[in-house]
Amino acid sequence: MSKRILCVPFDPVHDVGIKIIKNELDKNGHHTELLSPDLSPEVIVKIASKGNYDFILVSRTLGYGVAEMLARFVDMLDAAGVREKSKIVIGGKPITPELAAELGFDKGFGEHSSLEELLAYIEGREVKQAGTGLHRTKKDITSKYDYRFKHTEIGSLLDSIANKLITFTADKTSPGVERAKIRAEIFTTQDEAKKKVLLSDYYSLCDEVIVEGNTKKNFVKGVREVTAQEIINLNSFLGRSQPLNPYKIQYNEKQPLLFKFLGSGCPIMDITHAKVCERYGIDGFLIINPSWEARYEGLLQGCLTHENDGTITSFENIKLMRESLDESTLLTVRAHRGLNTPETVLLAGKAGADLAKINLVYGSLGAGTDPVRLAVDGVEAIKLAARYNMPFDIPGNDELSGVPAWKTLAGLLINVMVGIKLGAKPILKPLFCYGPHIVINGMMKQNFIDYNAAKVYALREIVNAPIWPGEPIAFMTQSEERVQSANATSYHASLAASTGVDAITVASTDEAYSRGPICITSRIDSIRAISDAFRFVGDAKFATTSQADYFTEDLINKITSTLREVDSKENLTAAIYDGLLGNKEDGAYPGKFGYGTVN
Amino acid sequence: MKTIGVIGTAKNTGKTTTLSFLMKGFFSREVPVGLTGIGYDGEDVDNITNLPKPRLFLEENTFAATSEKCLITSGADYELIAETGLQTALGKISLVRITKPGLMVIAGPNTKEGLAEVTDLFRNKTSAGLLLVDGSLNRLSPMYILEKLIFTTGASRDTNISGLAAEMSFIEKVFGFKLNTDIPDGKELSIKVKSSEGETALDTYSLVDEDDLALLINQLNDKTEKVYLPGLFSHRFLGKNLMKIFERIRKPAEFVFNSPVQLLLTDESANLSFLLSQFAKNNISISYRYKPELSAITINPFYPNIKNYSYEAAYINKDEFLHQMTQALHTPVFNIYEPGADKIFNLL
Missing domain, CATH: 3.40.50 (Rossmann fold)
Incomplete structure (x- = not known):
C-alpha cells in the first residue's frame, strides 16, 4: 500500500542521500514530499503536523552539538502530536540503530543500510535477511585451466628439466620425507603400542629441541601451549561473531580473490583477525610459520602460541584455524622452505587446508634450504599436495633478493611442470613489486604498470595456468603512512584486476612497519581500499604502453634462454648451485640447511 | 508506584x-x-x-x-x-x-x-x-x-x-507556575480560547507562523479568559507577536501550556526569558495542564x-x-x- 512520506533534509548542505531515497520511494509507488534544506525546525514540525504523513524521514550528518539538536527536534515533533500519526526516521552516514534509539527516533538507517531495508520498513514487511554467515561457496582457483603449454620450446625444455629432477629424486630420501611417512602412518594407525613405536622413530629423525618440546613441553623461547580458557574464549567469540551483512570485495565475478597473511605467532589472534577480515570479504589466508621452524628437523605438536613473528604450523594449529574459518574461506600453508616441507603439506592436507605453498627454487635460493634436500623434499611435498587434492601456490619471492624477474619466472615454470607431472595443480605467483633488480635497472622508471603487467602477459603466452600475484602485491612501494600504503596496495590490486588474474595476496597497511603484531584496523584499511579500487576499475582496464609489449617479449626470450641453460645441466640442483636461477651478484645463494642429509 | x-x-x-x-x-x-x-x-x-x-x-x-x-x-x-x-x-x-x-x-x-x-x-x-x-x-x-x-x-x-x-x-x-486542571484531558492538541461566552477550538495545533497567529488573534477579545496552547509554538515567533495578542485581550488573563517541559523546548532560553517577562508585565498568568x-x-x-x-x-x-x-x-x-x-x- 502506498505511503505518504515527508523527506526532510535537516542539513544546510548534505541533501544528496535524501534525494536518492525520495527517488527510490517514488519509483516504488509511494507519495513523497521533499522539503528545502533551509527550513527552521518549527516550520518543519508544522508541515509535519498539518500533513497526514505515515513517515517523516530526516536526513542529517553528525557534528558537534547535532545530537542535542536532533533530540530537541524529536521532542518538538512529540509536543506537536506528530508522533501519534507518523513514524520518525533518521538517516545519515554515521547513524546506527543505537544512536537512532538514543536520539528518540523510531528507526535509523546508516552507511551499512540498504535501500531495500528502508523500503521494507516503510512497507511494513520483513527485510529479506540472508541470515548469518558469508553465503558464498569455496572457489577453486585452478578449475578453468588445462595447463597446456602454448610456448612449445619452453614446454619442451620444462618437460626435460622436470623429468631429470623427478628421476634424480626417485631413489633418494631424507629425514623430512621419512618423517612425513611416519606421521602419515601415525594418523592412520589405531594401535597405541604401534603409535608409540612410530613416535619414537619420528623423534629419532628430529632435532633435540623439537624432541624436548614435544616430550617434555620444554619449548623454545616464546612458545607455550594455548590454554583451555583461551580456547573457550575463542569459541565464545566465534559463536558471537557470525557476520550479518558481510562486505563483498569484488565488484564483478572476474576480479581476483583476495588473500592475506596470518602469522602473528598466536593462532587465537590470527583467527580473531581472520574472522574480522572474513566479515570484510577476504577470500583466503596464508599461514606464515616462524623462520626457526624451517631450520629444525621435525615439527612441534599441539596447539601452540609463539610470542614472535610466525605461527607454528602444527597439525593442531592448522586444524584450529581451518575449523574456525568459514567453510568458503581458503587456507594455504607455507611449506616451500626448510626441512619440514613434506610433513607440513601432509599436516595441511590432514587438517583440511585448501592449498600449500611450495617452491623448490625459491626455497633453496632465497630461503636457506640446501637445493638437493629441497629437491627431494619438494617432490615428495608436491606428491602429497596432489594426494590431498590441494593445489599448490608457487611464490616468486626470490625476486625480492635481487633475482631478475625472468629467472624467478623460469623457477616458477619449473615448479609448474614438476607439479603437472606429479598430478598436482600448480598456481603461478609472480611478484607485483618494485623489486631490487627493477629499481637498479629502471624497468619501472616510466610507471609501475608495464613491467608488472608484462610478467602476467608473458606467463599467459607460455602456459594456460592460474596466476596469483603476490606476495604481497605492492611490495617495496608502501611506506609507514597507512593511507599511502592502502593507496599503493589498491593501485596494484586494480592492475591485477585489470589483467584478469585469479587471486592476489595483500598486506596490511602496517605490515612492514608494525614493529610487532600488525593491527586489525590496518588489515581493514587495505581491504577497504581495494574494495573501492575494484569498484572504481570495474570491468575497465589499465592501458599499458608499448613498453609492456617489449617487456613481455623480452621476458619470454630471457625465460627461454634461462631454461635452455638450466636444461643443459645434469639436473635442477646443479643449475641452482651454478647460479642459473639466481646468483651471488643477484643476491641469491644456495641454502645450507639440510646439506648432506639426503640418502 | x-x-x-x-x-x-x-x-x-x-x-x-x-x-x-x-x-x-x-x-x-x-x-x-x-x-x-x-x-x-x-x-x-x-x-x-x-x-x-x-x-x-x-x-x-x-x-x-x-x-x-x-x-x-x-x-x-x-x-x-x-x-x-x-x-x-x-x-x-x-x-x-x-x-x-x-x-x-x-x-x-x-x-x-x-x-x-x-x-x-x-x-x-x-x-x-x-x-x-x-x-x-x-x-x-x-x-x-x-x-x-x-x-x-x-x-x-x-x-x-x-x-x-x-x-x-x-x-x-x-x-514554579501553577497547575490548572479545568481544561479536560484528551488527545486533542488544538489551541483553545475560553471566554465568558464559551470555548472555541482553533483549526491549528501550532503557533509558529502568521497563519496560526491570524487564527488565534481572530478569536481573542476583551472577554478572553484563558488561552490553551498545548502543542508546538515558536518561542521566537510568539515573543515577536505578543503585543498583538495582548492588544486584543487588554486585561488579566491566563495562558495554559501543556507542561513546563513544553516551555523548555527551545535552544534559546533568552527567547523564553523574554516571553515570561512580557507575560508578567501584561498581567497574563501562566499555568500548566500537567506539572x-x-x-x-x-x-x-x-x-x-x-x-x-x-x-x-x-x-x-x-x-x-x-x-x-x-x-x-x-x-x-x-x-x-x-x-x-x-x-x-x-x-x-
Missing part, C-alpha cells in the same frame, strides 16, 4: 551516574525498583564522543522495560513478565524481572504514549515501589507525564559555572573537551560548582560523589 524521571540538560551531564546511584540506594533500602528510559543508555562507549561511559548495573528483582536487542546482549539474567507492542529502533520492548544481577542497556519507549503504556505495565504487572525513567541526551518531551523530575546539569552543557546556575535557576522558575515536581538537581563537573579534533575527559572546579548552584537555587542540589548525597532519597 511513584514515577521519577532523570533529565539531562545535555549529554554527559550525569544521567546514568545519577540513575545508578538511585538504583543502588533504593536497592539497599529494599525498595523494588522499576527502570526504563526514553532513549538508549548503559553502553560502555559513548555513541557520539567515543569516551567510556558509566554502565547500568541491575540488581536482582529490579524490573526493567527495554528493547529486544538490549536483552540479547544483557549481562544480567532475567525472566520475561510481559511483551509490549511498542517498537523502538532496537526492536520490541519487553518488561522483565532481573533474576541474576548484571549489566543491561536500557532502550525504552521514545514517545509519551509509549511511556504512559509502559508505566501502566509496571503498575499492573510488577511490585515495583517506584519507576525510574532515564532521559536521553537533552530530551524532555515524554517526561511530563511523570510525578517527579531530577535534572542533571554540568560542564558538558557549559563550562561557565555562573551560566549553568543561571540556566537552572530559570528552569526552576519555569517549574511534574522538580525534586532535585544533580551536578557533574566532567565535560568532553574537544582537542585535536577528538574528545578527551576534562573537569571544572567541583566545589565552586556545587557552591554556586546551591546559592542560586531553592531546589536541593547534589554532587552524588560528595558527602550528603544520600539526602536525595528523602525527597523522592
Whole structure:
C-alpha cells in the first residue's frame, strides 16, 4: 500500500542521500514530499503536523552539538502530536540503530543500510535477511585451466628439466620425507603400542629441541601451549561473531580473490583477525610459520602460541584455524622452505587446508634450504599436495633478493611442470613489486604498470595456468603512512584486476612497519581500499604502453634462454648451485640447511 | 508506584551516574525498583564522543522495560513478565524481572504514549515501589507525564559555572507556575480560547507562523479568559507577536501550556526569558495542564573537551560548582560523589 512520506533534509548542505531515497520511494509507488534544506525546525514540525504523513524521514550528518539538536527536534515533533500519526526516521552516514534509539527516533538507517531495508520498513514487511554467515561457496582457483603449454620450446625444455629432477629424486630420501611417512602412518594407525613405536622413530629423525618440546613441553623461547580458557574464549567469540551483512570485495565475478597473511605467532589472534577480515570479504589466508621452524628437523605438536613473528604450523594449529574459518574461506600453508616441507603439506592436507605453498627454487635460493634436500623434499611435498587434492601456490619471492624477474619466472615454470607431472595443480605467483633488480635497472622508471603487467602477459603466452600475484602485491612501494600504503596496495590490486588474474595476496597497511603484531584496523584499511579500487576499475582496464609489449617479449626470450641453460645441466640442483636461477651478484645463494642429509 | 524521571540538560551531564546511584540506594533500602528510559543508555562507549561511559548495573528483582536487542546482549539474567507492542529502533520492548544481577542497556519507549503504556505495565504487572525513567541526551518531551523530575546539569552543557546556575535557576522558575486542571484531558492538541461566552477550538495545533497567529488573534477579545496552547509554538515567533495578542485581550488573563517541559523546548532560553517577562508585565498568568515536581538537581563537573579534533575527559572546579548552584537555587542540589548525597532519597 502506498505511503505518504515527508523527506526532510535537516542539513544546510548534505541533501544528496535524501534525494536518492525520495527517488527510490517514488519509483516504488509511494507519495513523497521533499522539503528545502533551509527550513527552521518549527516550520518543519508544522508541515509535519498539518500533513497526514505515515513517515517523516530526516536526513542529517553528525557534528558537534547535532545530537542535542536532533533530540530537541524529536521532542518538538512529540509536543506537536506528530508522533501519534507518523513514524520518525533518521538517516545519515554515521547513524546506527543505537544512536537512532538514543536520539528518540523510531528507526535509523546508516552507511551499512540498504535501500531495500528502508523500503521494507516503510512497507511494513520483513527485510529479506540472508541470515548469518558469508553465503558464498569455496572457489577453486585452478578449475578453468588445462595447463597446456602454448610456448612449445619452453614446454619442451620444462618437460626435460622436470623429468631429470623427478628421476634424480626417485631413489633418494631424507629425514623430512621419512618423517612425513611416519606421521602419515601415525594418523592412520589405531594401535597405541604401534603409535608409540612410530613416535619414537619420528623423534629419532628430529632435532633435540623439537624432541624436548614435544616430550617434555620444554619449548623454545616464546612458545607455550594455548590454554583451555583461551580456547573457550575463542569459541565464545566465534559463536558471537557470525557476520550479518558481510562486505563483498569484488565488484564483478572476474576480479581476483583476495588473500592475506596470518602469522602473528598466536593462532587465537590470527583467527580473531581472520574472522574480522572474513566479515570484510577476504577470500583466503596464508599461514606464515616462524623462520626457526624451517631450520629444525621435525615439527612441534599441539596447539601452540609463539610470542614472535610466525605461527607454528602444527597439525593442531592448522586444524584450529581451518575449523574456525568459514567453510568458503581458503587456507594455504607455507611449506616451500626448510626441512619440514613434506610433513607440513601432509599436516595441511590432514587438517583440511585448501592449498600449500611450495617452491623448490625459491626455497633453496632465497630461503636457506640446501637445493638437493629441497629437491627431494619438494617432490615428495608436491606428491602429497596432489594426494590431498590441494593445489599448490608457487611464490616468486626470490625476486625480492635481487633475482631478475625472468629467472624467478623460469623457477616458477619449473615448479609448474614438476607439479603437472606429479598430478598436482600448480598456481603461478609472480611478484607485483618494485623489486631490487627493477629499481637498479629502471624497468619501472616510466610507471609501475608495464613491467608488472608484462610478467602476467608473458606467463599467459607460455602456459594456460592460474596466476596469483603476490606476495604481497605492492611490495617495496608502501611506506609507514597507512593511507599511502592502502593507496599503493589498491593501485596494484586494480592492475591485477585489470589483467584478469585469479587471486592476489595483500598486506596490511602496517605490515612492514608494525614493529610487532600488525593491527586489525590496518588489515581493514587495505581491504577497504581495494574494495573501492575494484569498484572504481570495474570491468575497465589499465592501458599499458608499448613498453609492456617489449617487456613481455623480452621476458619470454630471457625465460627461454634461462631454461635452455638450466636444461643443459645434469639436473635442477646443479643449475641452482651454478647460479642459473639466481646468483651471488643477484643476491641469491644456495641454502645450507639440510646439506648432506639426503640418502 | 511513584514515577521519577532523570533529565539531562545535555549529554554527559550525569544521567546514568545519577540513575545508578538511585538504583543502588533504593536497592539497599529494599525498595523494588522499576527502570526504563526514553532513549538508549548503559553502553560502555559513548555513541557520539567515543569516551567510556558509566554502565547500568541491575540488581536482582529490579524490573526493567527495554528493547529486544538490549536483552540479547544483557549481562544480567532475567525472566520475561510481559511483551509490549511498542517498537523502538532496537526492536520490541519487553518488561522483565532481573533474576541474576548484571549489566543491561536500557532502550525504552521514545514517545509519551509509549511511556504512559509502559508505566501502566509496571503498575499492573510488577511490585515495583517506584519507576525510574532515564532521559536521553537533552530530551524532555515524554517526561511530563511523570510525578517527579531530577535534572542533571554540568560542564558538558557549559563550562561557565555562573551560566549553568543561571540556566537552572530559570528552569526552576519555569517549574514554579501553577497547575490548572479545568481544561479536560484528551488527545486533542488544538489551541483553545475560553471566554465568558464559551470555548472555541482553533483549526491549528501550532503557533509558529502568521497563519496560526491570524487564527488565534481572530478569536481573542476583551472577554478572553484563558488561552490553551498545548502543542508546538515558536518561542521566537510568539515573543515577536505578543503585543498583538495582548492588544486584543487588554486585561488579566491566563495562558495554559501543556507542561513546563513544553516551555523548555527551545535552544534559546533568552527567547523564553523574554516571553515570561512580557507575560508578567501584561498581567497574563501562566499555568500548566500537567506539572511534574522538580525534586532535585544533580551536578557533574566532567565535560568532553574537544582537542585535536577528538574528545578527551576534562573537569571544572567541583566545589565552586556545587557552591554556586546551591546559592542560586531553592531546589536541593547534589554532587552524588560528595558527602550528603544520600539526602536525595528523602525527597523522592
